Amino acid sequence: MPYQIKLQNFEGPFDLLFHLIEKAEVDIYDIPIAEITNQYLEYINKMRSIDLDVASEFILMAATLIQIKSKMLLPKEKNPLDGTNEDADPRAELIEKLIEYKKFKEVSGLFKESEEKSMDIFYKNAEIIDDIEEDEILLNVSLNDLITAFNDIIERYKSGINEDVHLEEQLIREEFTVYDKILHIKQRLNNKNEISFSQLFISNTTKFEIVITFLALLELMRTREISIYQTKSYGEIIIRRNFS
Known part of the structure; x- marks a missing residue:
């Protein structure tokens, strides 16, 4: 049955x-x-x-x-x-x-x-x-795919850097906010209409910055200023701008 x-x-x-x-x-x-x-x-x-x-x-x-x-x-x-x-x-x-x-x-x-x-x-x-419509926000990609990609970025960071080393000093030096990261993402998308999910995090140096960047991405998704899509199953997640 x-x-x-x-x-x-x-x-x-x-x-x-x-x-x-x-x-x-x-x-x-x-x-x-x-x-x-x-x-x-x-x-x-x-x-x-x-x-x-x-x-x-x-x-x-x-x-x-x-x-x-x-x-x-x-x-x-x-x-x-x-x-x-x-x-x-x-x-x-x-x-x-x-x-x-x-x-x-x-x-x-x-x-x-x-x-x-x-x-x-x-x-x-x-x-x-x-x-x-939903399809204008998520195209051929699910929220689970997005979460998995985010977790992969976090795990990649953990395997490459010892988080315990000078973490407190790193956090003190970081003064950017979600709003700062939103502006940063928009600036990158102004230069070209699309950017890959992994490229968005390539310059992030701490777990704190990775999370802030992800929050900025979700906020842009919530306000429908970006769309998220995949060209094929298990392929790279792409961020596309919807704003002019």
């Missing part, structure tokens, strides 16, 4: 994410981001395996989760006065949106229940204002 996958329908990315958090029975204020991200990507892959279209907003949510997961890999800066961590929790904005979604869902449920008692009503799902 062939293996069949049964998938629940979700109204949007927050609906799916909220379902995974409830299923895991975890505190919404302390989301195990790595576990939830893996489950989210697994669900999207299952949708693809049975030839279901994956809407662009689900892809963008997945990119956001990967971005948060990557940020949590970065070393936290210590306050020199009291030794506490100064960095904000990368999950904070997502948690805030999830709490708002939970409130909206609860209120919507009450209104819907009340209306259904009084009359028969046909409900329409919210329209997606942004009509850019």
Whole structure:
């Protein structure tokens, strides 16, 4: 008997994410981001395996989760006065949106229940204002391919450099931000329309810089300023600019 996958329908990315958090029975204020991200990507892959279209907003949510997961890999800066961590929790904005979604869902449920008692009503799902398709962001490449390529870059760095040597001094000297790297990527794409994924990291000297570059890439992907594609299976991942 062939293996069949049964998938629940979700109204949007927050609906799916909220379902995974409830299923895991975890505190919404302390989301195990790595576990939830893996489950989210697994669900999207299952949708693809049975030839279901994956809407662009689900892809963008997945990119956001990967971005948060990557940020949590970065070393936290210590306050020199009291030794506490100064960095904000990368999950904070997502948690805030999830709490708002939970409130909206609860209120919507009450209104819907009340209306259904009084009359028969046909409900329409919210329209997606942004009509850019998923295929304009990821072409012949999956999010898993992107993660695998990123992990390969990290492993290549680890095998070539001893991270323990002068790491603290390296981090202190690095003053660039995600925004800086976004500008750097755009500048490189202005010179030529496309660049390979591996070339993007070739000048990176530390794990910190690699992660920051990857976060910048995800942000450009989220804002649809770039597309990611492969010319063939297991081939080099190419970054193409969408901005003028």
